[in-house]
Amino acid sequence: MYTGNSSNSCAQPTTTGECGEAFNIASFNILHTGNDAFESKWRERLPKSLKTLKDNQVQVAGLQEVRPEQHNLLVEIEGKASGDIVYDRWPTKTRHPGFSPNIVIWNKNKFTFVSGEQRNLKYDNGEDTDHLIIVKLRDSGGNMFYVASIHDPANVRPGSTALNKQSRIDNANNYKKIFSELSSEKTPLFLTGDFNSDSDGYCILSGGESIQNVYDAVNNINGKCKSKNKVGIDHIYMPKGQAVTATEYKAIQSEKSGKSKNGSDHPTIIATISLTGNCKSSQGDSNNLPGEDNQERAFYYFRTGDRNFSDIGAAGIVGNMIHESGVDPLNVQNNTSSSRKYGERTANPKGITAGWGLIQWTPADPKVFNTYKDSGASGDISSLGAQLHMVWGNMQGKPPITSGKFNPNEYRKITDLNKAMLYFERHIEGAGVKAFSSRLKGANDLIEKFGGKTPTSMGVDEALTVSCNDSSSSSIDQDIGTGEGSFTDTGEVKNLQTILSNAKKVNQEYKGSLEGDGWCLAISARVWMGSNTGSGYNRAIDVWEANKDSIGHPNKKIKKGALVFYKRNHVAIYLGNNKVLNDGFIRNANFLEGKGWNLDYQGWIDPNDMGWKSKQINNASSTRGWSGF
Known part of the structure; x- marks a missing residue:
């Protein structure tokens, strides 16, 4: 009665799921137990380290130098913990085999453990150890990703300097191979760790086609070895080209330096990461809004939900976007470019003083980030869905821009396409180059192509939502x-x-x-x-x-x-x-x-x-x- 046979086979997974919300990831050498005055206070230091992570809303972290006693204390502390962030860990063993001083911890209220693996890395005097830890996690939106925690050898033991330098180089090349291996799964890897003593590893891993240091990613720094005098020895690396973005980076200086209460002699490195998975195409826009292309998706968005504008109202808005950016959320204003119709493109607006995004917010930094926050947008800031919500926020004065006088109810009463286009330009765009004929042509084309129609390509029906991780019901x-x-x-x-x-x-x-x-x-x-x-x-x-x-x-x-x-x-x-x-x-x-x-x-x-x-x-x-x- 309860059988359910089915002989046909379905496709194997090729993506990592729907887009997920941003989260903070950290790399943190917490400092082992030891005999000197600072090391011996590990029972006092570990609670400070965990508090530092939680106070900074760190959801996932790679930790180093976690001795068995510290493992046990961590379990004891988190076993009694409550609230939004409670950490689980892997590996869980405190003795060999299976023990490692490098571990990955994650907020078990937000992430699910999928798998864990120990691999070899070279440590003191070129000795192989199984302390390269790789953990696979899944978030509530179905995205899966890897987090690795490593610790390269330092030049602190007599006679080992040359061997340990070579070990760091060998390890860095091995990390590159692991990135390449896991990229075939289309599942992102975040490599955290203490890379120790010099910049050789950073120079090998930075500036390539498939890996980037999060400091470089956040600050739009491209090229090999560019930040070797700025980033120290504790790092987080992330993939390029896998629909992953980093939007913030900070280093909390060590307690031993007297600059924090993080409980360690190392800084706490923290980055804000977004996993966008299926939510973005290779062009960086959302595929979860109905429509064949960004123009149709944006037009549909403004006709529906809380916006509820007429075809004329939606066309007046999106016609302006067509002129400004081509409805490309990654577009950067670049009047000198002759090779691209709408200038250059980037998923990260940090440090950009020109215009960026759908309506060319100028200066992009800080205006884009302020709009993202005040509008209540969520998901990847470079996605079409998030930016449409940001534009809608501006139209409601969250925050006000340009004239600050856009009135949605007043705009809904406009029945003339030219007047709708002009109203949006005057109160939202405030363009330096008006180009009204171009804006009006874009609006007319939208009416001709999409007026009175429902998109035939239906993804998730997000008439009422724009963030692809929104869970509201229809x-x-x-x-x-x-x-x-x-x-x-x-x-x-x-x-x-x-x-x-x-x-x-x-x-x-x-x-x-x-x-x-x-x-x-x-x-x-x-x-x-x-x-x-x-x-x-x-x-x-x-x-x-x-x-x-x-x-x-x-x-x-x-x-x-x-x-x-x-x-x-x-x-x-x-x-x-x-x-x-x-x-x-x-x-x-x-x-x-x-x-x-x-x-x-x-x-x-x-x-x-x-x-x-x-x-x-x-x-x-x-x-x-x-x-x-």
């Missing part, structure tokens, strides 16, 4: 209603509204006639993916057994849109608010566990983590003839 969610059960909603899968729409259509088409036919996996896979595509597994139980240790969640704190698994070989789609799609029929979640089918719950999986891709079912009658229907 009217589709509300239509399904609230059920009965014991699940607690903690977010949603990517493209949830598409999945909910598919579920409603199938429920209406079949009215429960498929329930109990033994095709639960086939039906769940096809409804979730919106096509006659199988799951890649023969039975529901096979899906859970193959994935439970890596991406499975054996609890009831669940994402809307996840697959829920039960013993006796059953799977359903969790729709949120304790409603499920069971064999194509919408029911209360407790039906499966209570007086209905009386099944034992096992856990849930976000299908995005298995590489499933969802799309809309336009006509539910087209599903007749699909496997399982």
Whole structure:
């Protein structure tokens, strides 16, 4: 009764999930236990180190020189901790084999441990140790990433200087290979550590095509070895070209220097990172707004949700954007460029005094960052979604720009396209070069192409939201209603509204006639993916057994849109608010566990983590003839 075989296979994962919110990552040598006056106070120092991290909202960190006693004290402190940040760690062992003084810690309220690995690095006198630690984590949006923690040898022991210098060089070249290896997974790696004694490692790792130091990334410094006199020996490295951005960097000087209370003789290096995953294309804009291109997405955004402007109103806004940036959120004002229509491009506006982004905020730094903060935008500052929200913030005076007199209600009353274009230019753009004819042409083209139409390319329907990690519900969610059960909603899968729409259509088409036919996996896979595509597994139980240790969640704190698994070989789609799609029929979640089918719950999986891709079912009658229907 509860089988669900499906012979077709689905694509393997090729991305790291939906975009995630920014978080702080740190590299911190906390200083080992020892005999001198400062080292011996490690019981006093470690709480200070943890407080420094938490006070600076550090969510993930690579730590070095963590002796077994410090491991144990860390576990004791965090075992009693409460609040927004509580750290877990890996490795967990305090004796060999499996022990390492280099560990990765993460806020277990925000991240889930996926895997851990120890590899060799060269330490004193060229000796191999297994202290290169690589941990894989997953955030609440489904993004997965690696964090490594390393400690290179120092020139402090007699007779080892030449060997240790060569070890640092060998290690740096090995780190480059690891970046290259993991880049094939399209899963970002953040390398943290104490690289010790000289700049050889920094000069090897910086300035390449695939790796950058976060200090250089934040400050738009390109080239090999450029910051060797500024960055010290404690570093964080990140990939280039994997939809990852760093927007802030700071070094909290050591307590031993008398400049902080961080409990160490090393600085605490902290960077703010955004994982954008599927949220950005290679051009840096959001694919989660409906539309074929940025012009259509922006036009649709201003017609819907709280904006609710007419076609003329939306065209007046986006027509100005077409002239200013080509609706390219990475555009930098560059009047001297002859090779690009709209100048140069960058994902990081820090230090830019020219215009940048959709409406060419000028000077980009600090105006862009102030607008991002005051408007309440979230996600990557270089994404289309975040910047559209920033423009909408400016239009509401959050913060006011140019004239400071843009009035959304007044603007909604305008029925003439030229007047709409002029109103936006006067109160928001304030352009030095007016070029009204160019702005009006862009607005007219938008009306001709998109006026009165709904985008045919529908990603996540973000009519009411712009941040791709926003978990607010739409009217589709509300239509399904609230059920009965014991699940607690903690977010949603990517493209949830598409999945909910598919579920409603199938429920209406079949009215429960498929329930109990033994095709639960086939039906769940096809409804979730919106096509006659199988799951890649023969039975529901096979899906859970193959994935439970890596991406499975054996609890009831669940994402809307996840697959829920039960013993006796059953799977359903969790729709949120304790409603499920069971064999194509919408029911209360407790039906499966209570007086209905009386099944034992096992856990849930976000299908995005298995590489499933969802799309809309336009006509539910087209599903007749699909496997399982």
